[in-house]
Amino acid sequence: MAHNPQLNARGELQHLLSIEGLPREILVQILDTAESFAGVTEREVKKVPLMRGKSVFNLFFEASTRTRTTFEIAAKRLSADVINLNVAVSSQSKGESLLDTVANLSAMQADVFVVRHASSGAPYLITRHVKAHEHVINAGDGRHAHPTQGLLDLYTIRHYKKDFTRLTVGIVGDVLHSRVARSLIHGLTTLGVPEVRVIGPQTLMPAGVEALGVRVFHDMRAGMKDCDVVVMLRLQNERMTGPLLPSAQEFFKNYGLTADKLALARPDAIVMHPGPMNRGVEIDSPVADGPHSVILPQVTFGIAVRMAVMSIVAGN
Amino acid sequence: MTSKLPDAEALLPALAAQLKPAITPASAMIGLHTGGAWVAERLHPLLGLKDPLGLMDIAFYRDDYAKEGLKHDPKKTKIPFEVEGRDLLLVDDVLYTGRTVRAAMNELFDYGRPRSIALVVLADRGGRQLPIAAQYVGTQVEVPAGRRLRLRRAANGKLSLELEEVAHGA
Numbered sequence: 001m002a003h004n005p006q007l008n009a010r011g012e013l014q015h016l017l018s019i020e021g022l023p024r025e026i027l028v029q030i031l032d033t034a035e036s037f038a039g040v041t042e043r044e045v046k047k048v049p050l051m052r053g054k055s056v057f058n059l060f061f062e063a064s065t066r067t068r069t070t071f072e073i074a075a076k077r078l079s080a081d082v083i084n085l086n087v088a089v090s091s092q093s094k095g096e097s098l099l100d101t102v103a104n105l106s107a108m109q110a111d112v113f114v115v116r117h118a119s120s121g122a123p124y125l126i127t128r129h130v131k132a133h134e135h136v137i138n139a140g141d142g143r144h145a146h147p148t149q150g151l152l153d154l155y156t157i158r159h160y161k162k163d164f165t166r167l168t169v170g171i172v173g174d175v176l177h178s179r180v181a182r183s184l185i186h187g188l189t190t191l192g193v194p195e196v197r198v199i200g201p202q203t204l205m206p207a208g209v210e211a212l213g214v215r216v217f218h219d220m221r222a223g224m225k226d227c228d229v230v231v232m233l234r235l236q237n238e239r240m241t242g243p244l245l246p247s248a249q250e251f252f253k254n255y256g257l258t259a260d261k262l263a264l265a266r267p268d269a270i271v272m273h274p275g276p277m278n279r280g281v282e283i284d285s286p287v288a289d290g291p292h293s294v295i296l297p298q299v300t301f302g303i304a305v306r307m308a309v310m311s312i313v314a315g316n
Numbered sequence: 317m318t319s320k321l322p323d324a325e326a327l328l329p330a331l332a333a334q335l336k337p338a339i340t341p342a343s344a345m346i347g348l349h350t351g352g353a354w355v356a357e358r359l360h361p362l363l364g365l366k367d368p369l370g371l372m373d374i375a376f377y378r379d380d381y382a383k384e385g386l387k388h389d390p391k392k393t394k395i396p397f398e399v400e401g402r403d404l405l406l407v408d409d410v411l412y413t414g415r416t417v418r419a420a421m422n423e424l425f426d427y428g429r430p431r432s433i434a435l436v437v438l439a440d441r442g443g444r445q446l447p448i449a450a451q452y453v454g455t456q457v458e459v460p461a462g463r464r465l466r467l468r469r470a471a472n473g474k475l476s477l478e479l480e481e482v483a484h485g486a
Contacts, residue, residue, distance in 0.1 A: 036373065049377060
């Protein structure tokens with residue numbers, strides 16, 4: 001196997017850059033560890049002393065309240081010290097380069113960098129320049145990957161459906177711009193999901209998406225049939241360049257998740273969404289708030305999953 | 317080698333008999349994963365405790381995380397009763413350095429303030445590195461250098477003590 005920059009010489013997870021290329025055993029290790037942490041977050045004292053004395057730097061070159069907050073809570077529940085840097089409005093605007101920013105934080109004794117960046121590959125670039133005891137976690141880079149979101153989606157699916165090997169999972173909407181979709185597809189296929197579908201208009205499908213091992217549907221009603229899990233993606237207005245869509249209303253009519261489209265999936269189907277939701281664009285409010293929705297539990301599980309990832313990488 | 321070790325199955329009823337007079341209405345039992353949980357699962361039904369057995373994995377409280385990292389596959393800690401004000405019986409299979417027990421006590425106090433904690437072990441092999449002692453001991457075992465005392469559970473549920481080589485560099 002080619003050298004995987006996420007793994008150390010013993011094959012253990014040292015950085016988390018993408019789900020792509022992670023062996024099944026490591027995915028299962030993360031999900032199992034997260035399950036143990038989920039127990040911690042249900043107690044009165046929601047903190048363990050594992051990462052006492054370690055410093056976690058949240059380096060967000062791109063805004064994200066939810067992801068940053070859940071990483072912050074996760075680090076605090078591990079007893080680490082957390083420093084939040086909203087780099088978009090500080091060093092970078094003064095002209096400092098990415099690697100200079102990281103070198104300066106490294107001089108402040110960092111142990112873990114949680115990085116969100118608009119450029120695909122930025123977290124990987126950082127791993128090439130950090131010291132041996134420093135670890136990098138990708139919190140979303142460009143259109144490339146968002147591995148902790150993918151992992152929390154996998155955790156959520158395992159929590160409700162137990163067994164990956166008999167599921168049909170439909171991922172609906174703007175697959176083209178979605179780093180969440182990419183991470184999730186890799187995870188699902190690695191864990192043995194027999195049928196992963198991507199459902200959306202031709203203009204929002206990446207070329208050659210079939211190569212990832214998915215079935216492509218342009219007709220949502222056909223794609224929804226017998227799905228056990230429906231993952232709605234956010235329509236990423238801010239990443240749209242050029243006329244990919246006629247209008248949000250048109251999109252909702254064809255690809256918005258409504259109760260009547262959901263009725264085509266299995267009766268016990270779960271509905272997921274990575275957030276933030278555009279109600280009335282990709283998902284109808286009664287569905288988002290309905291009995292099939294597990295959108296808020298996803299957020300809770302995200303904390304345990306990020307605790308697992310942080311404590312595994314920082315220990316290797 | 318193995319033949320000289322005490323029979324774990326024979327130790328269990330004797331250990332339960334030691335514990336019996338100490339049981340109070342506030343008593344509850346917690347077994348430490350994995351070996352301690354096996355012992356606790358056997359002792360618990362013999363003592364007529366009103367609460368179900370608690371199980372604990374101390375992976376998140378270990379003192380060697382900085383050196384060893386997080387161990388694979390930590391089990392979920394599950395304490396199905398209020399810890400506050402209870403007389404806890406903390407059960408482990410083998411008592412050695414005392415570090416596991418220290419970690420377990422730290423974890424327990426994140427659940428509440430017990431009235432007391434007593435330590436119950438199937439085997440004490442000496443070699444303490446911390447000021448910790450067990451109140452209820454099934455047996456004392458001398459372990460030769462380079463060996464480790466382990467509890468095993470067979471497919472039929474039978475427990476046995478075994479000596480194994482310590483992997484070099486571990």
